[in-house]
Amino acid sequence: MTFLKPGEAPSGELCKRYSIVKDKRPVNLDIVGSMHLPVTAWISITHRITGVILFAAVAVLLWALDTSLAGPESFDTLRETLGSPVFKLVMWAVLAVLIYHGIAGVKHLIMDFGIGESMEGGVLGARIVIALSLLCSVVAGVWLW
């Protein structure tokens, strides 16, 4: 990516890419530097990020299922493994990501039905998602430890 300095005129590749015709046209592409997103946007992007993480996390879940069903000794070994602080932390992280993605997903589905689509509704929904995710994650953590 090429970024323009303030006041610099676009030229070359950038002109082509954005079809900029006037040489002296003021351009400010410094979006990243001054980024302030509303809470609804944060909910959306974290839903996306947790979705991608979950795709990898399914490996952990399948491994746990595999180990738990392989036999009584294997089941007990899994219990012990999940008892160690590191694995507990991994499991809790997976759970928290799943909880967040799930609750934000439910909010998404509710909004698909046309409920809470106003800006105030969106902000309220986003706050509920954060509160419920924290609650469920904490309860899951307490249960794990």
Added chain:
Amino acid sequence: MVTAITSMGRSGLHDWLMQRVSAVIILAYVLYVGGVVASGVDYASWKALYSQTWMRIFSLLALLSFGAHAWVGLWSVFTDYLTERMLGAVGDKLRFLAQALSAVIMFTYIVWGIQILWGL
């Protein structure tokens, strides 16, 4: 322009519905299994649960739903960021690579899951 040949059902509406139906199935499965685990299991009861045909079907359904859900989801992500517009000429190649890789991983997950469920 990003073409739709690597999407799930080759139509946006089809994909949209697919992602929502699969989301509900995965959620039902997660909540059910989560409830079972939270209420306490030993090996015998856990094994007995997964020996039942309906549980295997439910699990396979959840697994296939996960496959469809994640395929549509990752497609949205890849076609948003790994594009010519964002990254220049290399974008299209990266996107193809990412989709090929996720397809292989997804296929592995599903075969692995079937093996676990039916203990081949």
